[in-house]
Amino acid sequence: MTSREASQAPREFGGPLGVAALLILLPATMFHLLLAARSGPARLLALPAYLPGLEELWSPWALLLLFIWLGLQVALYLLPARKVAEGLELKDKSRLRYPINGFQALVLTALLMGLGVSVGLPLGALPGMLLPLAFATTLTSFIFSLLLYAKALVAPASALAPGGNSGNSMYDFFLGRELNPRLGSFDFKYFCELRPGLIGWVCINLALLMQEAELRGSPSLAMWLVNGFQLLYVGDALWYEESVLTTMDIIHDGFGFMLVFGDLAWVPFTYSLQAQFLLYHPQPLGLPMALLICLLKAIGYYIFRGANSQKNTFRKNPSDPSVAGLETIPTATGRQLLVSGWWGMVRHPNYLGDLIMALAWSLPCGLSHLLPYFYVLYFTALLVHREARDEQQCLQKYGRAWQEYCKRVPYRIIPYVY
Ligand SMILES: NC(=O)C1=CN([C@@H]2O[C@H](COP(=O)(O)OP(=O)(O)OC[C@H]3O[C@@H](n4cnc5c(N)ncnc54)[C@H](OP(=O)(O)O)[C@@H]3O)[C@@H](O)[C@H]2O)C=CC1
């Protein structure tokens, strides 16, 4: 990428000013949610009753625990993999190689945790450490992103991301300058996207479930549902790990503060909000309602998995019998676009399934509070914004063929609505 191309790339997230606001707003929101979940009124839209002092936020033990966790996940990443996958072709025509052993890392982590708990590891103490852990992870994310920024200063131009090289340091720090920063064959972005945060999220959920069992004799039905649904989501992401190699995050976005903080801090500490809420605000849930919520989750998962697998299979091998009969539009790049099946229903059926699942994760928390619905609200905003970014990229990539696709499939995420 030339410096002229870089400075002409369109600015996202409101440019440097928007990014400056997000640098403060994202961590502030995360701490607000952590505090609100444990407060009596648990209000999403009220200022916290008190601000924690440094002595409540900072703990060297939390930092140590974080580093032990990261070290464990690095060790599991480095274990022999059942498969090594190739990423998409890069600007210099090379392809990077990625180990496919995320699911193995999840299973081994579960075994280690089980072993630890059986010899007295106090997992139930984790909920009480969430605040200092989140603080240590936020500090680590800032420092790690600075190191990545510095590393990118000596990276070759071909290794830079299209978006994070505007020349404005704060903007580039947030978006990330280098596309695939690596140390030898260790890929920082791929590692962070799927391992410490996602697996950490389900461990936090489990610790909250155990703590609830300790407090109330047994975990509530609502807590079981939230744990089960989110474990399925994380298990699915790691089982289909290879498909992350074609997501926007891996092929387009640089690795900067947005993804570092998103992967390491935001995912485990805010995505576990429903379980946090349930620990401090137990909610009654009857069996018929629980079954209805399970049905909703199953519908969401069916759409999410069906759509993602259909596209991944089609991109890997368009003559695979499961997709060979689908109608397509040719594009000037030689690639084709699906216009029937899931991708003929709306232009982002996978987002629709993901949103339905998000609702199913919140419903076990009842309707008395808005707080556990934060994920649904945030995720809707994230996916609407992400969809718009993807449309721009597809329009650039496929031109008239994309316009034809938009005519044939007019709705973006929700049929006949949006
Ligand atoms: N839980 C969370 O916090 C988040 C979850 N997600 C989930 O991650 C998953 C991946 O999402 P994301 O990376 O945004 O994007 P998608 O998986 O939707 O991929 C978009 C790409 O698919 C290809 N494509 C689009 N339309 C068609 C078509 N009709 N036929 C064939 N290919 C098509 C294009 O790439 P090309 O043509 O180059 O192949 C396009 O750039 C989703 O399920 C999403 O819900 C995403 C963000 C956050």
Ligand SMILES: CC(C)=CCC[C@@H](C)[C@H]1CC=C2C3=C(CC[C@@]21C)[C@@]1(C)CC[C@H](O)C(C)(C)[C@@H]1CC3
């Ligand atoms: C607000 C903020 C800090 C934004 C950063 C966004 C990130 C939290 C998300 C960007 C894309 C993501 C994906 C997943 C998790 C959230 C982030 C990192 C994902 C790993 C979740 C599991 C899915 O199955 C997935 C693998 C498809 C997905 C990929 C994108």
